[in-house]
Amino acid sequence: MMDRSFSNRINDNFPYTQVNANFIMSHDVTTIIGLEVHVQLKTKTKLFCGCSAEFGASPNTQVCPVCLGLPGALPVMNEQAIELAICAGLAINCSIPELTKWDRKQYFYPDLPKGYQISQFDLPICADGYLEITDPANPDATRHIGIIRAHLEEDAGKSMHDEVAGKSDTRIDLNRCGTPLLEIVSQPDLRSSAEVKEYLTQLKLILTHLGISDCEMQEGSLRVDANVNLHINVDGKKVATPIVEVKNMNSFRAVERAIEFEVERQAIDWQADGLTINDKPKTTRGWDDSKERTFIQREKEESADYRYFPDPDLLPVRIPREQVEEIRKSMRELPNVTCDRLQSQHGLKQYDANVIVNQGPQLVAYFERVADVSGDAKRSSSWVQQDVMRTLKERDMVIDEFPVTSVQLGELLKLVSDAKLDNARARDVFNYLLDKESTVEEAIKSLGIEQVDSSEIDTLCQELLDANPNVVDDVRGGKVQAVGSLIGQAKKKNPNANPQQVRETLLRLIGE
Numbered sequence: 001m002m003d004r005s006f007s008n009r010i011n012d013n014f015p016y017t018q019v020n021a022n023f024i025m026s027h028d029v030t031t032i033i034g035l036e037v038h039v040q041l042k043t044k045t046k047l048f049c050g051c052s053a054e055f056g057a058s059p060n061t062q063v064c065p066v067c068l069g070l071p072g073a074l075p076v077m078n079e080q081a082i083e084l085a086i087c088a089g090l091a092i093n094c095s096i097p098e099l100t101k102w103d104r105k106q107y108f109y110p111d112l113p114k115g116y117q118i119s120q121f122d123l124p125i126c127a128d129g130y131l132e133i134t135d136p137a138n139p140d141a142t143r144h145i146g147i148i149r150a151h152l153e154e155d156a157g158k159s160m161h162d163e164v165a166g167k168s169d170t171r172i173d174l175n176r177c178g179t180p181l182l183e184i185v186s187q188p189d190l191r192s193s194a195e196v197k198e199y200l201t202q203l204k205l206i207l208t209h210l211g212i213s214d215c216e217m218q219e220g221s222l223r224v225d226a227n228v229n230l231h232i233n234v235d236g237k238k239v240a241t242p243i244v245e246v247k248n249m250n251s252f253r254a255v256e257r258a259i260e261f262e263v264e265r266q267a268i269d270w271q272a273d274g275l276t277i278n279d280k281p282k283t284t285r286g287w288d289d290s291k292e293r294t295f296i297q298r299e300k301e302e303s304a305d306y307r308y309f310p311d312p313d314l315l316p317v318r319i320p321r322e323q324v325e326e327i328r329k330s331m332r333e334l335p336n337v338t339c340d341r342l343q344s345q346h347g348l349k350q351y352d353a354n355v356i357v358n359q360g361p362q363l364v365a366y367f368e369r370v371a372d373v374s375g376d377a378k379r380s381s382s383w384v385q386q387d388v389m390r391t392l393k394e395r396d397m398v399i400d401e402f403p404v405t406s407v408q409l410g411e412l413l414k415l416v417s418d419a420k421l422d423n424a425r426a427r428d429v430f431n432y433l434l435d436k437e438s439t440v441e442e443a444i445k446s447l448g449i450e451q452v453d454s455s456e457i458d459t460l461c462q463e464l465l466d467a468n469p470n471v472v473d474d475v476r477g478g479k480v481q482a483v484g485s486l487i488g489q490a491k492k493k494n495p496n497a498n499p500q501q502v503r504e505t506l507l508r509l510i511g512e
Contacts, residue, residue, distance in 0.1 A: 028233035031263050032240075033196055033226060034188035037203060038181050039213045040155065040221035041084045046178035047154045048075030048118065048314075053180070055219045059173035067154075067178035069114030074313050081180040082125070082317065085152050086327050088182055088212050089126030091334060092147055092203070096324050100125045101316040106307045111157030111172050121308040124151035125319075131186075133202050136194035145199055146187030155179040158220070176220065182212075188227065193256040200224065200252050202335075209335045209361055217250055224255050228262045229277065232270065241266045242280040246294055248287045258287040262294055332361055342367075346377035355385055362399045363389075366406045373410025376417040383413060387430060404433045411440045422498045425449050449496055457497060460490055461505045475510050483507060 049066035065073035474482035
């Protein structure tokens with residue numbers, strides 16, 4: 001056994017370390033991970049009242065007697081939340097029951113004014129689903145991650161600690177109370193932090209692509225709890241370490257680091273004390289991102305501790321099969337379907353298709369319109385990924401606000417494909433359209449861009465060849481790249497000359 005004081009130092013004072021890597025590699029150790037993902041649904045109002053669910057309002061300005069839990073206030077169900085939950089369930093291959101109900105979950109937090117949370121216990125709205133992810137260890141293979149359930153519940157408020165320097169106080173903002181959450185609970189099928197990241201990335205992509213949630217972790221609309229323990233093979237028998245639920249992770253990278261640390265910590269602890277899942281109850285640990293370690297918070301409550309019972313103020317919800325099928329038919333295609341279609345329909349490489357799809361359905365629609373108008377999907381993909389996406393990031397805007405319409409960019413790229421504009425001049429037009437309302441044709445005229453007649457190109461190229469006989473000799477000697485110096489000279493003499501056209505003309509004249 002390892003010295004316990006050493007184990008404590010690793011747990012309490014040190015970040016994640018590779019000190020125990022030899023043990024993990026030399027033993028038959030399997031990491032067991034299950035996730036609880038809390039997703040705030042994209043509704044205008046809260047789950048049981050008409051208060052706005054919009055993020056960013058002044059503290060305690062989006063509250064009413066219902067979400068504050070004042071005596072006599074009665075909840076009224078938000079039907080849009082039900083529809084979004086069904087949509088999410090269908091997207092992750094869950095079954096949707098014909099009957100679901102609301103339950104009260106009792107616990108006491110300062111930011112939970114009712115003293116209970118309206119949630120779902122034994123009859124969740126979605127159950128028995130799965131998500132296929134790419135295996136990080138083998139990109140050509142997939143992993144089947146089971147989903148136990150996805151249930152609706154209302155959110156609590158937000159406690160803000162030490163917000164005023166030097167006062168060490170806690171302030172409570174109840175604006176978030178009552179916003180609709182969908183809690184998606186996976187089976188403990190994940191085996192590494194890399195698989196967890198892939199699972200979360202795919203789940204987030206699906207939810208944002210379908211408009212179910214914006215999944216902004218910095219705004220609290222996507223929160224992740226990870227349940228982690230180890231299965232260690234000891235003399236042919238499986239030994240399971242105590243389960244730990246890790247909270248307070250505010251990015252996918254933090255989730256990865258927290259799991260990696262917890263794997264190391266549990267291995268060290270098991271070597272030190274040999275405690276198993278039968279010896280110690282489930283505990284909750286927080287993640288300290290600055291110190292890169294987990295820290296103990298409390299022993300984890302079980303369902304009995306929450307004293308669930310059916311909410312007496314809310315009737316059970318019947319979900320007709322017709323409603324489920326209507327939602328299924330109205331759903332956008334899933335991201336993986338869109339990615340496959342962009343490859344088959346537009347000839348994109350898988351990487352390029354993934355990049356575009358990962359930006360959301362609005363950018364997919366923008367790209368497809370550009371490709372249709374230009375008739376050149378690959379060029380459209382390149383421009384969207386480089387020029388459009390770069391400008392969106394620089395100007396901190398979404399594609400719906402982009403000043404260059406998909407039709408304008410399509411018309412511009414068609415001119416490039418038809419060799420009527422080169423890429424450099426096309427970018428001049430693109431930049432002009434970014435800042436001024438104009439048609440493509442008007443922008444070209446304003447910039448003084450003129451199409452050069454082929455006879456003019458012939459004359460210009462012949463002059464350059466006559467003045468540079470050494471280039472002619474080099475090209476005829478097999479050094480075709482030597483013609484590049486003349487292309488630059490041609491652009492200086494006539495900025496409107498298309499470089500590709502100049503190159504082709506130079507080679508044609510040299511070969512005659």
